[in-house]
Amino acid sequence: MITLINPPGLKTFSGLNMHTPNPPLGLAYIAGRLREAGYDFSVIDAVGERLDQIKTFEYRSDLKVQGLDLVEIVERVNPSTTLFGVTCTFSTFWPLARKLISELHKKFPDATIILGGEHGTAVPESVLRSSDVEVVILGEGEETFLNLISAISAGHPLPGVGGIAFLDAGTFCSTSLSIRTRNIDDLPLPAWDLFPIEQYINAHQINGMNIGRSMPLLATRGCPYQCTFCSSPNMWTTRYIPRDPILVVDEIERYKNLYNVTNFDFQDLTAIVKRSWAIKFCNELISRDLQITWQMPSGTRSEIMDEEVLDLLYRSGCRALAFAPESGSSEMLKEVKKRVNLVHVAKAVRLAVGNGLKVSCFFVIGFPSESRKTLRQTAQYILKMAWLGAHDISVSKFVPYPGSEIFRHLQDQGLIELNDRFFISPIDFYNRDADSFCRISARRLYWTMIFMYSSFYLLSSLLHPFRTLKTVYRVIFHQVEEARYAKWLNDRIFIRKDWEKKSA
Numbered sequence: 001m002i003t004l005i006n007p008p009g010l011k012t013f014s015g016l017n018m019h020t021p022n023p024p025l026g027l028a029y030i031a032g033r034l035r036e037a038g039y040d041f042s043v044i045d046a047v048g049e050r051l052d053q054i055k056t057f058e059y060r061s062d063l064k065v066q067g068l069d070l071v072e073i074v075e076r077v078n079p080s081t082t083l084f085g086v087t088c089t090f091s092t093f094w095p096l097a098r099k100l101i102s103e104l105h106k107k108f109p110d111a112t113i114i115l116g117g118e119h120g121t122a123v124p125e126s127v128l129r130s131s132d133v134e135v136v137i138l139g140e141g142e143e144t145f146l147n148l149i150s151a152i153s154a155g156h157p158l159p160g161v162g163g164i165a166f167l168d169a170g171t172f173c174s175t176s177l178s179i180r181t182r183n184i185d186d187l188p189l190p191a192w193d194l195f196p197i198e199q200y201i202n203a204h205q206i207n208g209m210n211i212g213r214s215m216p217l218l219a220t221r222g223c224p225y226q227c228t229f230c231s232s233p234n235m236w237t238t239r240y241i242p243r244d245p246i247l248v249v250d251e252i253e254r255y256k257n258l259y260n261v262t263n264f265d266f267q268d269l270t271a272i273v274k275r276s277w278a279i280k281f282c283n284e285l286i287s288r289d290l291q292i293t294w295q296m297p298s299g300t301r302s303e304i305m306d307e308e309v310l311d312l313l314y315r316s317g318c319r320a321l322a323f324a325p326e327s328g329s330s331e332m333l334k335e336v337k338k339r340v341n342l343v344h345v346a347k348a349v350r351l352a353v354g355n356g357l358k359v360s361c362f363f364v365i366g367f368p369s370e371s372r373k374t375l376r377q378t379a380q381y382i383l384k385m386a387w388l389g390a391h392d393i394s395v396s397k398f399v400p401y402p403g404s405e406i407f408r409h410l411q412d413q414g415l416i417e418l419n420d421r422f423f424i425s426p427i428d429f430y431n432r433d434a435d436s437f438c439r440i441s442a443r444r445l446y447w448t449m450i451f452m453y454s455s456f457y458l459l460s461s462l463l464h465p466f467r468t469l470k471t472v473y474r475v476i477f478h479q480v481e482e483a484r485y486a487k488w489l490n491d492r493i494f495i496r497k498d499w500e501k502k503s504a
Helices: 025-038 070-076 089-109 118-122 124-130 142-154 197-205 233-238 245-259 276-288 308-315 332-337 344-356 372-388 405-412 420-428 442-463 465-478 486-504
Strands: 002-005 009-011 041-045 053-057 060-064 083-087 113-118 136-139 163-167 171-174 214-217 263-266 291-300 318-326 358-365 390-396
Touching: 002 025, 002 308, 009 113, 009 405, 025 041, 025 083, 025 113, 025 142, 025 318, 060 070, 060 344, 060 420, 070 089, 083 142, 089 113, 089 118, 089 245, 089 420, 113 118, 113 372, 118 124, 118 136, 124 136, 124 163, 124 308, 136 214, 136 390, 136 405, 142 263, 163 372, 197 214, 214 332, 245 276, 263 465, 291 358, 308 344, 318 332, 318 344, 344 358, 358 442, 372 390, 442 465, 465 486
Parallel strands: 002 041, 002 083, 083 113, 113 136, 214 263, 263 291, 291 318, 318 358, 358 390
Antiparallel strands: 009 060, 053 060, 136 163, 163 171
């Protein structure tokens, strides 16, 4: 018997931060693949099964734990379980996941515990030496997990399984990163019927703005770029694989009919890279006239965004997208291998706003080679975004993601210690608590970030006063989010009060 577990999640309202656990898309794909292969398994989604249970995080009093507590999770495990598959996508969740794994091992000492997700892929040896995890899946999980289960069941040695890490008599062993699945259209859809997806939908616990009953969706896998601050190359390599756009629309139509959803939040690392794919996808949505909206809250590229594509995006139901220039300094972009043309991003922002889309722009400050000069260039570019009509910006302090190129470089220099404080630290990238990894002090970076936010929204409000008033009015009186800052306001005006009552 196999038990898949999504551990409890973390929520914070600290400072400018706004973090909410989302439906476990990766684990839902694993569940779909297990069911297709005919395995006997069960699922425990600790977050979704108790969205209304909020407790203070023992490691940090300013953070809240959402979902079933560890005792409740262990009690729900089928007694015949012989293998656990636990997910840990973000390193921030690792201290909590590790404690859950410890409790599972105490109750089921003979069961094999397997960890999947980006955290384990990034620091597999640390995971294996600091927890009761026996095997870590490295990279994409569907096929590797099945191969591993088959090998364990047959008593075959672990070195014969590709894409995993484990300890052999105390020696760390890795069989390299999982081979990427090329025919992703052949993978079964996420098994959302095994998860409390209705709870997520009803609570609008999702990544994008609240513009209707929403579900997460994945149209592509991987990213073809090699930004040094991103962990994607370590997890997915640089192979970018889009799904058949017609099958993506089939999935949208399926969820609309099954769950009565009206909006879809694309969770892709880089949603749109190929112009031909975008045009085919949009035309398919338009032809079916499904009366849905969709958004790209996680960011996408600007290279293909011209009048034709942006017009099709809007007509097909896209209402919000995010670009990620990351910096307003060409020097800094070159340093972190961010292959983006700032002139083209500006043009894409102007065209997108002109076509009725809500536009956000993501920036990061405090890269290791950051200087006062590059910060000024980013501040100037942010004002340019306001002038061009962008609705939102996100400015965060650089935090080295485990598995990224910069992370490995800093680790080699002895500047990173793999402890709970470090793993939790990514949740602080909007706050003054985050460390500085450049020559500029953490305090100065924080106040620079505040200045960037303030100057952008002040100029944006002066240039678009009625747009701003409408957005604020709708979030206060109708809890409708027409911009990312409206989501932030909604969290603090309404959701935070509700959470404080539940955690009292």
